[in-house]
Amino acid sequence: MFTMKIRRGDIVLVVYPFTDLSSSKKRPAIVISRDLDNRRLDNVILLPITTKLFHRGEETEVLIIKDSDEGKGTGLKIDSVIVGV
Template sequence: MPSTMPYRQGDIVLVSFPFTDLSSSKRRPALVLSPDSFNAAGEDLVLAAVTSQITDDPNAVPLWQGHFAEGGLPKPSMVKPTKLFTMHSSLIAKRIGALRIEKMEEILRSLRRFFS
């Protein structure tokens, strides 16, 4: 059953991530990007895809086990700030970890660079 717990910026959650052409979806981790004030005020979250496919994408930010304040991922991964989506919090399967604040700040800087 999907969780209805409040999610925080920096949480890693498990979701059915939609393909960009909406033809299908794949269960994978995602990072909560939206600020806590936004998350608490409504039921939607802004998420970024997380992948274990390590590439040289200049916009992607690497994630290693040491970047987590709690929980984690089974393999080194990358946050893809160019793969963003909004999802109702009831559709999240579960919370699987939370990033350290320093790593979250690095990801937000990457996102700002991408949109500037």
């Protein structure tokens, strides 16, 4: 069995299905579940990350500038937005 050590704040690639379920695509997401839960459970809580910057300004969204100090450590290749609920 393969086990990844996933921590809160990690950016991971997730396979998201298209709305019509005809296919899927890998997309980045950020882990927001607690590290304690990540170690003991089979599931983690994620928020999707998008490059669609028209979402900017919502209270539940966080802009990541790829060339900023914070953005450089993410591995993201394009400025992106973490999409909250």
